[in-house]
Amino acid sequence: MLLFERKKKVKWNGDEKSRFKLFKDIIPRVDAVDIESSAIEIIDDVILEAKNNDTHVIVSHHNFANTPSTEEMLDVVERAHEKGAEIIKIATYINDDEDIKNLTSLLTGGDKKLVVIGMGSKGTITRLMFPAYGSLMTFCRLGQQTTAPGQLGLEEMAHHLRIYYPEYNHRVVEENHLMECV
8 A cells, every 4th residue: 555645744732632632533534543652641542442433543653763673673563562553653764774674574574464664765665665575555755845754756656666566557557547448
């Protein structure tokens, strides 16, 4: 699945009670909700509210400085799973090839539903390669402003996906053909 991130990053400036109210109001209207693992005050309530509304739960963990060891990331995954996450998203900053190996080990070494992304210029390859290893989503930007370092633009991402993932290319060609016939 290819997702487009917002053009402008929004940072929450309110209190956690107001933030939970926002989640509570939106949960019945969406298919999935994504909550950051660091939202300690409200994460349990958000997950419970989502489950009560048959809304899928993604718990995300971001590290904009580095990539922890595989063991540390597995601990994050396990804690998110224990909280009730259906999908766990891990996005870390890539400083060297060892970081990519750690993320690859995380992605291929377990049985949880994961979204794994490497950020930074050295992490861009993970946005293309990790869907082949089982990452459920990848992200790209619309326009010029990124929401995380290392994002490709929509056109470039779609170009690569069509080359490296024949099934994706087949769907794109079929959908365009069907639209031309209508």
